[in-house]
Every structure is written in structure tokens, then in C-alpha cells.
Amino acid sequence: MAAKKPGRLRHAEQNTASLFADACPLKISSQFDPAADVTLYAGDCLELLQSIPDEAAQLVVTSPPYNIGKEYEKRLDIDLYVEQQSRVIEECVRILHPRGSICWQVGNYVERGAIIPLDVLLYPVFAKLGLRMRNRIVWHFEHGLHCTRRFSGRYETIIWFTKTDDYVFHLDPVRVPQKYPGKKYFKGPKAGQYSCHPLGKNPGDVWIIPNVKHNHVEKTIHPCQFPVELIQRLVLSMTDPGALVVDPFLGVGTSAVAAVLHQRRAAGAEVVPEYLEIARQRVSLAAQGLLRIRPMDRPVYEPPPGSSLTSRPR
Ligand SMILES: C[S@@+](CC[C@H](N)C(=O)[O-])C[C@H]1O[C@@H](n2cnc3c(N)ncnc32)[C@H](O)[C@@H]1O
Numbered sequence: 001m002a003a004k005k006p007g008r009l010r011h012a013e014q015n016t017a018s019l020f021a022d023a024c025p026l027k028i029s030s031q032f033d034p035a036a037d038v039t040l041y042a043g044d045c046l047e048l049l050q051s052i053p054d055e056a057a058q059l060v061v062t063s064p065p066y067n068i069g070k071e072y073e074k075r076l077d078i079d080l081y082v083e084q085q086s087r088v089i090e091e092c093v094r095i096l097h098p099r100g101s102i103c104w105q106v107g108n109y110v111e112r113g114a115i116i117p118l119d120v121l122l123y124p125v126f127a128k129l130g131l132r133m134r135n136r137i138v139w140h141f142e143h144g145l146h147c148t149r150r151f152s153g154r155y156e157t158i159i160w161f162t163k164t165d166d167y168v169f170h171l172d173p174v175r176v177p178q179k180y181p182g183k184k185y186f187k188g189p190k191a192g193q194y195s196c197h198p199l200g201k202n203p204g205d206v207w208i209i210p211n212v213k214h215n216h217v218e219k220t221i222h223p224c225q226f227p228v229e230l231i232q233r234l235v236l237s238m239t240d241p242g243a244l245v246v247d248p249f250l251g252v253g254t255s256a257v258a259a260v261l262h263q264r265r266a267a268g269a270e271v272v273p274e275y276l277e278i279a280r281q282r283v284s285l286a287a288q289g290l291l292r293i294r295p296m297d298r299p300v301y302e303p304p305p306g307s308s309l310t311s312r313p314r
Helices: 008-023 045-050 078-095 118-128 228-238 254-261 273-287
Strands: 038-042 057-062 096-106 108-111 114-117 132-140 155-162 206-208 244-247 265-270
Touching: 038 045, 038 254, 038 273, 045 078, 045 265, 057 078, 057 228, 078 096, 078 108, 078 118, 096 118, 096 228, 108 118, 114 118, 118 132, 118 155, 155 228, 228 254, 244 254, 254 265, 254 273, 265 273
Parallel strands: 038 265, 057 096, 057 244, 132 206, 244 265
Antiparallel strands: 096 155, 108 114, 132 155
């Protein structure tokens, strides 16, 4: 089989990153520093979390390893996996501000063809720590492995918890277009006025956002990075400008990118040095408005009917 060609965008982006790295306007620190714009910690997340003061973060958002044997993780007995996750979650709760939120993005653990939804396994850990669940957001995407003995998995979840009932939540910056924005009241005291909210509707708890596969403009060498727009929605709705966003399993820094794009501070840990270096380049490009991202308001691409790709060859 021919070797895979390196991703064009990936390399172009990395070249640009080194050209512009010196011009980065951010203060990037390798140890937690409350005065830094971004902390990129090279090592275990528990070490980073232990260096962050109590109640310092307004949002903890992450996608942990799923224990499915990806290149960056060792497959563990599932009870041990939950125990390890519990230790990280406990620290995340300690650093969480009373008005803050934790979003844990997970899929399924698969054991001999049987799936175990990780949010189901982890929910009791959060509940036991006194957190309140606000949404179980279904993130639906259209591409992934094709299964032959069950239906192909096309969603993962984000479980969103808060520490108290008095939590930060801004709906207006994340509203989406209505289906019928021109609809008006047809009777009553508001007859003739538009019935929809002028800024759009609540995005609901099923989010259709493309996952980062090979043709995605944000693709790096990481096998399962977040799309930036997924985290932008969480950052904009759950934090105020200047707030600290923490991602214990940072990967190539998508959470930090989303934070920087919206003038929030970020801190994250990553054990793979290559991923952390890409994270550094991405936040630096983001701060200079040079990182290519898929915009939050772009509709999901629908191929035009009748094109060569949407018609079966005769
Ligand atoms: C699912 S990926 C996260 C990807 C990330 N959301 C992004 O957009 O790039 C999980 C990441 O956690 C890292 N990791 C695994 N164990 C870790 C640990 N104990 N401390 C810090 N990072 C860890 C892995 O190397 C991997 O990059």
C-alpha cells in the first residue's frame, strides 16, 4: 500500500507557526502562573492540577483518553480507569470556581464488541462529589468507523456539571438561526410582531458539528482532536472574558485555542511532547488571528445533488 501523503494543511500551518511564533502576543508559561495567558504543562495532568489554587477555574473542559488503546494511552482494567479518572475529576472540582462548570466529553469504551458508554460510568463520580448535571449534550457527527455487527457510532456526549445553582451561563453569544425567523404572532397583543428571539434560538442539546477528519481544515497529527467550534460554544456560554479555562488532557490545545480566541486564559497538561508543541503553535497563531478554523456559524456541508460524487457511476 502506498504511504499516506502528509496532510498539506498540517504542514503549511506548522511552517507558518514557526515563522510567526516570535510575534506571539501571549504570555505562555510552562508552569501554572495566574498572570499567564496560557499555561502549557508538559506532563501528567494531576501535577498541573495540584499547582492550580482552589476555585481558580471558571470552566474545566476536556476529552480524556477513552481507554480504547489509542497511540497515547495504555488500556486498563475498566475499574482502574474509572479510579484514575476519579482522581483527576476530584482535583478539577477543587480548582472549580463556585459559579463554574465542568464539561467532560466522552464516547464509548469497547470490550470484545460490547460498548460501555463512558458518561454512564463516570456520572456517579461527579454526582458523588456534589455536582449538578445541567445537560447531557449529544455531539452528532457524520464520519467515523463503519461497523458491520452494530450500527456505526455517530455521536459522543458532553456531560456538563456545575458546582452550585448560581452558575455562569450566557445564551445570547451562542444562539443559532431559527428555522422560521420570519414567523410572526398571528393574534393577541403582539399580533404582527416577530415571535422569534431576534438573536436566534437556543442551540438545544443535540449539536451537529463535523468531527476533525482528514479533510477538516483544523486537522493536525492528533488522532482525535476537538473541533474548535465545539469548545467555542462552551467557552462563550460558560465563562466571562478573562476567566481561566482548564483542560487536563490538552492534546493539541483546542480548548486553549478556543479560550484565546475569546480573550479567556487557558491552562492544560499533555504528556506527548509533539502534541504540546503543536498546541503552542496553534494558540500562538490563534492569538494573531492566523489559525485556520472552521467558523462557528458555517452550516454543515451538503454536497450538491447531481455532482459526480453524489451520483453512482453507471
Ligand atoms: C482525547 S485526547 C484530547 C485531545 C484534545 N481534546 C484536542 O483537541 O487535541 C486525550 C489526550 O490526553 C493525553 N493524556 C493522556 N494521559 C494524560 C495524563 N495523565 N496527563 C495529561 N495528558 C494525558 C493524551 O496524550 C491525549 O493527547
